[in-house]
Amino acid sequence: MENSMTRRRAVIVGGSIGGLFTGLHLLRQGWEVTIHERVPVPLSGRGAGIVTHAQLFEALDSAGLAAGDDIGVPTPGRVVLARDGSIAARRDLPQILTSWGRMYELLGAAFPEGMYHRGQNFLRYEEDAEGVTAHFDNGDPVRCDLLIGADGFRSAVRAQFDPAAQPLYAGYVAWRGMVEESALSDRALAEMFPYFAFCLPEGEQMLGYPVAGEGNDVQPGKRRYNFVWYRPADLATELPRLLTDRNGVVNEVSIAPNMIRDEIIAEMRDAAQSLLSPQFAELVARTAQPFLQPIYDLTVDRMARGRVVLVGDAAFVGRPHCGMGVTKAAQDAAVLAEVLDQTGDIPAALERFNALRCATNTYVVNHARALGAYMQAQVLSAEERENAERHRSADAVMRETATADFLRQSAA
Numbered sequence: 061m062e063n064s065m066t067r068r069r070a071v072i073v074g075g076s077i078g079g080l081f082t083g084l085h086l087l088r089q090g091w092e093v094t095i096h097e098r099v100p101v102p103l104s105g106r107g108a109g110i111v112t113h114a115q116l117f118e119a120l121d122s123a124g125l126a127a128g129d130d131i132g133v134p135t136p137g138r139v140v141l142a143r144d145g146s147i148a149a150r151r152d153l154p155q156i157l158t159s160w161g162r163m164y165e166l167l168g169a170a171f172p173e174g175m176y177h178r179g180q181n182f183l184r185y186e187e188d189a190e191g192v193t194a195h196f197d198n199g200d201p202v203r204c205d206l207l208i209g210a211d212g213f214r215s216a217v218r219a220q221f222d223p224a225a226q227p228l229y230a231g232y233v234a235w236r237g238m239v240e241e242s243a244l245s246d247r248a249l250a251e252m253f254p255y256f257a258f259c260l261p262e263g264e265q266m267l268g269y270p271v272a273g274e275g276n277d278v279q280p281g282k283r284r285y286n287f288v289w290y291r292p293a294d295l296a297t298e299l300p301r302l303l304t305d306r307n308g309v310v311n312e313v314s315i316a317p318n319m320i321r322d323e324i325i326a327e328m329r330d331a332a333q334s335l336l337s338p339q340f341a342e343l344v345a346r347t348a349q350p351f352l353q354p355i356y357d358l359t360v361d362r363m364a365r366g367r368v369v370l371v372g373d374a375a376f377v378g379r380p381h382c383g384m385g386v387t388k389a390a391q392d393a394a395v396l397a398e399v400l401d402q403t404g405d406i407p408a409a410l411e412r413f414n415a416l417r418c419a420t421n422t423y424v425v426n427h428a429r430a431l432g433a434y435m436q437a438q439v440l441s442a443e444e445r446e447n448a449e450r451h452r453s454a455d456a457v458m459r460e461t462a463t464a465d466f467l468r469q470s471a472a
């Protein structure tokens with residue numbers, strides 16, 4: 061057995077999905093691990109769904125976690141609903157749809173509470189030949205062999221590691237929300253609820269799928285249906301208008317749901333009535349608190365340098381169209397643990413990680429960018445327009461959205 065004098069020590073900044081996956085993998089390999097999360101209380105989901113892929117189940121398995129039948133809600137396939145509510149297209153594609161809260165609960169329960177420090181805001185690090193010292197806004201500096209930035213798309217670790225890497229606004233926003241299964245009409249329950257459903261107004265995309273309800277309940281009658289509605293919003297005028305809150309403050313990156321102005325929500329609900337199928341319009345009308353998410357792309361040239369490494373959204377954020385955010389973070393964690401297990405030379409292991417994950421993650425972000433290009437508000441070149449057109453038909457949307465097949469194709 062290794063004794064703690066010789067155990068390698070990892071500090072993980074950020075205790076969401078990426079941080080927990082990484083922590084669990086490293087613990088299994090005998091590392092001493094602490095997670096330092098800025099938020100002082102247990103995190104709670106933004107209430108949206110997460111699409112599972114085979115790669116996510118593989119990553120759960122390799123982290124020593126068994127996903128039971130209650131991991132999510134199964135759907136048999138996909139439908140596209142026309143404006144009049146009829147089914148315009150259909151595709152068999154069985155999938156399990158889980159929620160952020162369920163994933164966080166599963167991972168969090170497996171990670172030792174005593175090694176998870178809440179209310180610790182990471183400030184900066186210093187690195188030398190033997191290790192890294194991480195500084196937080198409270199508590200003593202922490203010395204470690206390896207510093208992992210799992211601190212999401214506004215990563216403070218990345219800000220020091222690669223200050224030039226910045227999220228780029230994609231030119232459209234997503235309205236999101238969800239409704240209790242029990243609050244939906246018989247029509248919506250029969251024609252929309254069982255499916256991963258789409259509605260495709262010109263230059264926009266609405267999609268929805270069933271997820272677990274309160275307390276991660278997946279029993280029929282207790283579930284919810286969540287939606288994501290992508291709408292163009294140009295950077296100069298429409299985005300700042302949407303992000304101007306109840307106090308007149310123009311938010312730059314995101315807006316708290318309860319600060320979205322009533323007239324903005326009313327406009328969105330009116331648009332739902334005139335543009336969407338009746339089933340989706342009902343869903344929007346019955347959503348008590350919609351939230352607004354501007355869509356960004358983020359890439360980095362390097363995920364690792366020396367003894368510092370970025371995982372998950374801290375390094376790469378793709379538009380949500382391929383539903384890879386959680387799976388990508390899980391795969392980063394699994395590969396990082398694998399390369400660290402192969403050698404005691406941490407910088408060499410991180411170089412290998414960088415080579416393995418940077419290319420794949422860049423590919424994921426570019427693929428998601430291509431899927432969403434037709435919704436961008438900004439003017440595209442003729443070539444970009446032609447490429448964008450390939451991804452907007454009902455068949456293409458059903459085939460390509462939230463599937464990980466493109467990863468297999470790239471590996472083939």
Ligand SMILES: Cc1cc2nc3c(=O)[nH]c(=O)nc-3n(C[C@H](O)[C@H](O)[C@H](O)COP(=O)(O)OP(=O)(O)OC[C@H]3O[C@@H](n4cnc5c(N)ncnc54)[C@H](O)[C@@H]3O)c2cc1C
Binds near residue numbers: 096214
């Ligand atoms: C509370 C929460 C709810 C979410 N809900 C959904 C959802 O419903 N659907 C969905 O698709 N995605 C959701 N996401 C995003 C999703 O988790 C990520 O896209 C993906 O799983 C990659 O996760 P990540 O761990 O890399 O990044 P994130 O999930 O963004 O986690 C980053 C973590 O780092 C912490 N952090 C940031 N800065 C610091 C700092 N300076 N010091 C210490 N800690 C810091 C943050 O508080 C956060 O917990 C949610 C994220 C969070 C944090």
